[in-house]
Amino acid sequence: MEWFTDRQWMKKKINSDGYYNMKYCENLNLFLDFAYSNETAVDRRVTKHGRIVYEIKCPCFKCQNVFYSSREKVHKHLLKNGFMDNYTTWHAHGETSIHEVGQSSNTMEVDADADDDYDNGYRRMVQQMKDKIVRLEEEKEIERLEKEKERAEKLAMMEQIEENTVTNAQMKHQIEFLLKNIPKNSSAS
Numbered sequence: 001m002e003w004f005t006d007r008q009w010m011k012k013k014i015n016s017d018g019y020y021n022m023k024y025c026e027n028l029n030l031f032l033d034f035a036y037s038n039e040t041a042v043d044r045r046v047t048k049h050g051r052i053v054y055e056i057k058c059p060c061f062k063c064q065n066v067f068y069s070s071r072e073k074v075h076k077h078l079l080k081n082g083f084m085d086n087y088t089t090w091h092a093h094g095e096t097s098i099h100e101v102g103q104s105s106n107t108m109e110v111d112a113d114a115d116d117d118y119d120n121g122y123r124r125m126v127q128q129m130k131d132k133i134v135r136l137e138e139e140k141e142i143e144r145l146e147k148e149k150e151r152a153e154k155l156a157m158m159e160q161i162e163e164n165t166v167t168n169a170q171m172k173h174q175i176e177f178l179l180k181n182i183p184k185n186s187s188a189s
């Protein structure tokens with residue numbers, strides 16, 4: 001949940017070594033999942049060729065949440081341009097801020113039902129997010145275990161090769177030893 005609660009990563013696109021920050025790339029996908037999980041944030045459009053496309057507002061530095069784009073395009077923009085400044089509450093992507101929840105408590109007595117709906121909606125959204133994160137983490141764990149297995153197999157193979165090399169070297173040594181000794185023996189006889 002760290003990517004969701006601590007949004008410093010949004011400003012750390014590039015590492016000090018000039019390469020992409022892996023955290024940024026990972027969290028970027030989580031952000032897009034988040035945006036696409038919120039119906040209110042997704043715009044369904046039919047192209048002139050009759051194809052249905054689902055678009056969200058692009059929060060990149062250039063588009064500034066003004067233009068809608070496909071997931072691939074937004075992804076590309078956010079890698080290239082980074083996020084627009086001060087976009088810490090993802091209001092254009094379905095997020096209702098904690099600040100707003102606080103404010104709405106003032107009107108609770110006046111419109112309790114609306115607030116309940118709001119609370120339920122918010123809670124449901126958080127639950128959905130949590131479920132999704134658990135799923136993602138499970139997938140990652142499986143991937144990690146598979147990689148570990150692969151690594152162990154490679155290591156075992158390397159060890160075998162190394163063992164063989166050692167045996168070969170020893171054998172070579174023995175053969176050389178024998179070859180050196182045989183002529184001496186034969187000339188002596």
Ligand SMILES: [Zn+2]
Binds near residue numbers: 063077
């Ligand atoms: Zn953009």
